[in-house]
Each structure stands twice: as C-alpha cells, then as structure tokens.
Amino acid sequence: MAQQRIQRVLAAAGYGSRRACEQLVVDGRVSVNGEVTRALPILVDPAQDRIAVDGKPVRSEAHVYYLLNKPKNVFCTNVEQGGRRRAVDLLVGVRERVYPVGRLDADSTGLLILTNDGALAQKLTHPRYGAPKTYRVEVAGMPAEAVLEKLRAGVWLSEGKTSPAQITIIHRQKTKAVLEITLREGRNREIRRMLAKTGHNVRRMTLIRIGKLSIAKVPLGGFRRLMPEEVRHLYKLSEAGPDAELSFPRRRGRSASRGARGIGESASRGRRPAPSRPGIDPRPRPEKTVAKSADGKRRRSGRRILLPK
Numbered sequence: 001m002a003q004q005r006i007q008r009v010l011a012a013a014g015y016g017s018r019r020a021c022e023q024l025v026v027d028g029r030v031s032v033n034g035e036v037t038r039a040l041p042i043l044v045d046p047a048q049d050r051i052a053v054d055g056k057p058v059r060s061e062a063h064v065y066y067l068l069n070k071p072k073n074v075f076c077t078n079v080e081q082g083g084r085r086r087a088v089d090l091l092v093g094v095r096e097r098v099y100p101v102g103r104l105d106a107d108s109t110g111l112l113i114l115t116n117d118g119a120l121a122q123k124l125t126h127p128r129y130g131a132p133k134t135y136r137v138e139v140a141g142m143p144a145e146a147v148l149e150k151l152r153a154g155v156w157l158s159e160g161k162t163s164p165a166q167i168t169i170i171h172r173q174k175t176k177a178v179l180e181i182t183l184r185e186g187r188n189r190e191i192r193r194m195l196a197k198t199g200h201n202v203r204r205m206t207l208i209r210i211g212k213l214s215i216a217k218v219p220l221g222g223f224r225r226l227m228p229e230e231v232r233h234l235y236k237l238s239e240a241g242p243d244a245e246l247s248f249p250r251r252r253g254r255s256a257s258r259g260a261r262g263i264g265e266s267a268s269r270g271r272r273p274a275p276s277r278p279g280i281d282p283r284p285r286p287e288k289t290v291a292k293s294a295d296g297k298r299r300r301s302g303r304r305i306l307l308p309k
Contacts, residue, residue: 003043003044003045004044004046005042005043006025006044006051007021007022007040008119009044009046010030010118011122012060013058013059013060013116013118014096014099014118015099015118016121017101017121017122018118018122022040025038029054031051062096064094064117065115065230066114066115066224066226067113067215067223067225067226068087068111068112068114068218068222068223069110069221070104070108070110073085073107074086074087074090075106076100076104076112077100087100088114090221091114096116098114098115099115101113101114101121101124102186105188107205110135110208113213123238124237130163130184131210131238132183132184132209132210132211133183133184133186133210134180134181134182134209134210135181136178136179136206136208137179137195138178138202138203139177139178139202140175141176141177141199141200142174143179143200147199147200148167151165151167151198152164152166156197159187162183162185162190162194165182165183165194167179167180167182168180176203177200211233211234211237212233213226213230
C-alpha cells in the first residue's frame with residue numbers, strides 16, 4: 001500500500017478531522033512503530049506500520065453518520081467540559097467513537113452531524129468547499145431593507161469581509177423579526193457578529209439545514225442515523241464547490257462576469273451609458289498638446305479642444 005500522511009490515516013480511522021488529527025500528533029499522543037514524533041509531515045503505510053494513539057493501536061472501523069438536533073447549552077466537543085453536557089453525551093446507545101462536524105456555539109440549537117468519517121468532516125468544514133448552511137434567526141428589532149442588502153453583500157468583521165449571504169424575512173413585528181440566513185462559510189459566531197454590526201442582536205438561532213439535509217421530524221435533543229442517500233448527498237455537496245446549489249441576487253447593472261475588466265458591463269463597473277440626445281453633438285474632448293522649446297526639449301504647453309467636425 002502506498003504511503004499516506006498520518007493525519008489522513010487517523011481521520012479515516014475516526015479520530016476526527018485531519019486538522020484535529022494533526023493536533024494529536026503535535027501533542028505527542030501518536031506513535032509510529034513505537035516511536036513518538038511531533039514533527040509533521042509524517043508518511044506511513046497503514047498495512048505495515050504500527051500506529052497508536054494514547055498507546056492504543058489504531059484500527060479502522062466502519063463509518064457511521066448521525067444527525068442530532070442540538071439543544072441549547074450543549075457543547076460541540078469531545079473534550080470533557082467539567083460536567084456540562086456535550087453533543088456526544090446525547091447519543092445514547094452509540095458505541096462508535098464519533099466527533100461533531102463543525103461547531104454550533106452553546107447558545108445555538110439545531111442540526112449537528114456526528115461521524116467518524118474524517119474525510120467528510122474535513123470537506124464539510126473546509127472553507128474551500130463551502131457547504132451551504134441555513135439558519136433560522138430571531139433578531140431584536142426589524143432590520144430595514146438597506147440593512148438586509150448590506151448583510152447580503154457582506155459586512156466587514158475583524159478578520160475581513162464576510163461572503164455573500166442569502167436572507168429571507170419569515171416573520172416581522174415591531175420589536176423583533178425572524179430571518180432565514182444561508183451562508184457558505186463558518187467563522188466563529190459569524191451571524192451573531194454580522195447582525196450586531198448592524199445594530200440587531202440575535203435572540204435565538206437554529207441551524208435548520210445543511211444543503212438538503214434538515215432537522216425536520218427530529219425532536220430537540222433527539223438524533224437519528226443518516227440514510228445512505230443522505231450521506232451521498234453530503235459528499236456530493238462537499239465536492240460541488242462554493243458556487244453550487246446557492247445563487248445570490250446581483251445588483252442591477254452588474255454582469256455575470258463581475259471583476260473581469262474589459263468584458264461586458266464589468267469594464268465600466270456596471271454604470272449605464274448616458275442617454276444620447278438627438279441633435280446635440282457629444283461634449284468636446286480635451287487633448288494634451290506638446291511643444292518644443294528653443295533647446296529642443298519637449299514642453300507641455302497646455303490643452304486644446306478638439307471640436308467636432
């Protein structure tokens with residue numbers, strides 16, 4: 001068997017995402033043929049090398065996939081939280097060692113995938129793949145349309161501008177509004193910070209969908225095993241890239257080739273040409289003129305106007 005990076009082997013064996021497996025190596029918890037090394041990269045042959053984590057041999061196991069409707073104040077980590085509940089604690093009867101895919105903060109509820117498939121976890125959480133996630137968000141106050149357009153276009157946070165978002169108003173009152181927001185990135189507390197930036201604090205937030213996968217019919221705190229076609233959908237979703245299955249409204253006057261200078265409307269930054277009036281010639285165009293001085297050097301002598309013939 002060909003050699004592979006050790007974090008890939010560990011992820012395939014259910015020890016978490018590749019990034020989490022890299023941290024296991026750096027922390028000195030992984031040994032290869034009885035030797036511990038913290039330096040990456042490490043190439044191993046799973047068929048010949050003896051790999052262990054915390055002194056226990058690594059054995060590949062069948063991949064399993066669960067969907068949990070996470071309640072509030074439940075943590076998306078396998079690290080002990082001093083008696084506080086973790087997502088894995090709710091999977092009663094599940095014997096496989098599974099890990100949360102991505103993170104919902106403790107104050108949020110909704111869809112959480114837990115699996116021992118490190119390759120899928122890596123793709124669903126990596127920004128390059130951009131799996132669309134839809135949140136149901138209750139905010140204080142009623143955001144004006146100008147605020148919603150700003151959120152759709154992206155707002156500036158401390159680490160940079162957010163990607164475009166798809167936003168729909170589900171319900172509105174004078175004191176609150178319920179929005180559905182779809183994003184393709186997962187920065188830390190991103191939606192809460194985006195809305196706080198516009199003066200609307202989040203009261204409640206639930207992740208209701210990842211792609212076509214929904215928490216419908218799963219009670220709060222309940223879980224179920226994913227069907228094979230749902231797993232295939234997640235793989236297809238993670239391989240489709242950030243432009244698939246989600247379209248965003250474009251501003252008027254912008255072409256689909258936005259950013260490609262000199263092509264279509266984008267060359268003029270989306271501005272409409274001024275309407276022409278019959279019987280009136282275009283405005284004269286100024287042209288620089290250059291004259292020579294007595295020493296033979298070229299001097300700028302001003303501008304002259306080229307009048308229409």
